[in-house]
Amino acid sequence: MSVVGCGLKRFRFYTAGESHGPALTVIIQGVPFGMPLLAEDINKDLARRQGGYGRGPRSRKIERDQVTFLAGVRHGVTIGSPIALLIENKDFENWSVAMSPQPVTEETPPEKKRPFYLPRPGHADLAGAMKFLTYDLRPVLERASARETAARVAAGAVAKKLLNHFKVQMASHVLSVGPVQSPVDSSKLTVSEIWERAESSELRCLDPITTEKMKALIDEAMKEGETLGGQFEVVVDGVPVGLGSYAHWDEKLDGRLAQAVMSIHGVKGVEIGRAFEMSGKKGSQVHDPILPPDPHPTDWRFFPRATNNSGGLEGGVTNGERLIVRGAMKPLSTLRRPLSSVNLLTGEVAKAHVERSDVCAIAACAVVAEAMVAIILADAILEKFGGDTLKEIEERVTAYKDALSAWAAGKGKEEEATAG
Ligand code: EPS
Numbered sequence: 001m002s003v004v005g006c007g008l009k010r011f012r013f014y015t016a017g018e019s020h021g022p023a024l025t026v027i028i029q030g031v032p033f034g035m036p037l038l039a040e041d042i043n044k045d046l047a048r049r050q051g052g053y054g055r056g057p058r059s060r061k062i063e064r065d066q067v068t069f070l071a072g073v074r075h076g077v078t079i080g081s082p083i084a085l086l087i088e089n090k091d092f093e094n095w096s097v098a099m100s101p102q103p104v105t106e107e108t109p110p111e112k113k114r115p116f117y118l119p120r121p122g123h124a125d126l127a128g129a130m131k132f133l134t135y136d137l138r139p140v141l142e143r144a145s146a147r148e149t150a151a152r153v154a155a156g157a158v159a160k161k162l163l164n165h166f167k168v169q170m171a172s173h174v175l176s177v178g179p180v181q182s183p184v185d186s187s188k189l190t191v192s193e194i195w196e197r198a199e200s201s202e203l204r205c206l207d208p209i210t211t212e213k214m215k216a217l218i219d220e221a222m223k224e225g226e227t228l229g230g231q232f233e234v235v236v237d238g239v240p241v242g243l244g245s246y247a248h249w250d251e252k253l254d255g256r257l258a259q260a261v262m263s264i265h266g267v268k269g270v271e272i273g274r275a276f277e278m279s280g281k282k283g284s285q286v287h288d289p290i291l292p293p294d295p296h297p298t299d300w301r302f303f304p305r306a307t308n309n310s311g312g313l314e315g316g317v318t319n320g321e322r323l324i325v326r327g328a329m330k331p332l333s334t335l336r337r338p339l340s341s342v343n344l345l346t347g348e349v350a351k352a353h354v355e356r357s358d359v360c361a362i363a364a365c366a367v368v369a370e371a372m373v374a375i376i377l378a379d380a381i382l383e384k385f386g387g388d389t390l391k392e393i394e395e396r397v398t399a400y401k402d403a404l405s406a407w408a409a410g411k412g413k414e415e416e417a418t419a420g
Helices: 039-050 057-062 090-094 125-132 138-144 146-164 191-199 208-224 253-262 362-385 390-408 413-419
Strands: 012-016 023-029 067-071 083-088 169-177 230-237 267-272 323-329 340-342 349-351
Touching: 012 146, 023 146, 039 067, 039 146, 039 362, 057 090, 083 146, 125 138, 146 362, 169 191, 169 208, 169 362, 191 230, 230 362, 253 267, 253 323, 253 362, 323 362, 362 390
Parallel strands: none
Antiparallel strands: 012 023, 023 083, 067 083, 169 230, 230 323, 267 323, 340 349
């Protein structure tokens, strides 16, 4: 881990909290002074993450995620100090002994401590057990659980609030569940259209008929004791140009986005734009032709492009086109019809542990990816335009845009040519 915190430079955050512990917590550092921020701004995204066809009973019936501000916000406005957030785990009341921070007594029956010893293939169980040399897998499961993503979505909602000030608009949607793919080409839709269609689908799919097919597939998987994964896409319009860097590997924005999205539970692949499709074509078929400049665009498309296969990033730097980040989530690893495993206490071959779980969490994963992309973009905006107050940052963004307008109009090019 980097000394500055999670690889983020200016918008830094940490989460803490176990799946069935008392609460999830988040500390965010770097949000400028003077930004309006209400609990509702965060709660609406927390609710979006809890939705999606195929979620388990906990997400649907037990948890009602709501944020409590503990620090950093006064009278609905940020005050330039670290923001601390708390999201209670309602389920803790059912786990108060198993997850008690206090020592348990000798009289506590072992089953109340809820240890388990049968690692689930695909989960962090076995790798975590080997890392910490623990036979009880409960400590690993509790932090490896995707419940942690509620805390990330809270941090992402704060990042989005910052992005809104710069007219950055984003949406996420599901491209596929298992083999069922959405037929919709999102490049033909505005971000608001993508948002509305995704919000009205139980699977965040842009096509209602495909949504029904995906639901049927999930029903079938549920009956079979199976789980399903899928693919999702996050699109962002209005991203300022010049975010990130081509000059150094760890400053490239594509790499930073990939790390952030790949770190989401169950995600095994990330692409920017149409990366995998482009790899099978010729250069002339995929690179995005440059069109004549527009010195006064409503967004940041000073040099519009005929296509956007690069997904808004070239050389690790934003180019003004729509940012497109896609990810692939593997099927969830807790199976009601478990695979073979080994009991870590007895050494016997046995079926893996079965814990209550979701059948498919791809819709939630898309919302989490949206949050992670927002966090990386907020960090990159603060890196390029950073200041102490929101007003100061807004002035710097405006000054840069004015300078770009002049540059796109050719101001100063004779001097540069003759000086060379
Ligand atoms: C999860 C297992 C399930 C999910 C959980 C993530 O938890 P439980 O075993 O308590 O039912 O419901 O997701 C959430 C609780 C959530 O809020 O997303 C896992 O093992 O990753």
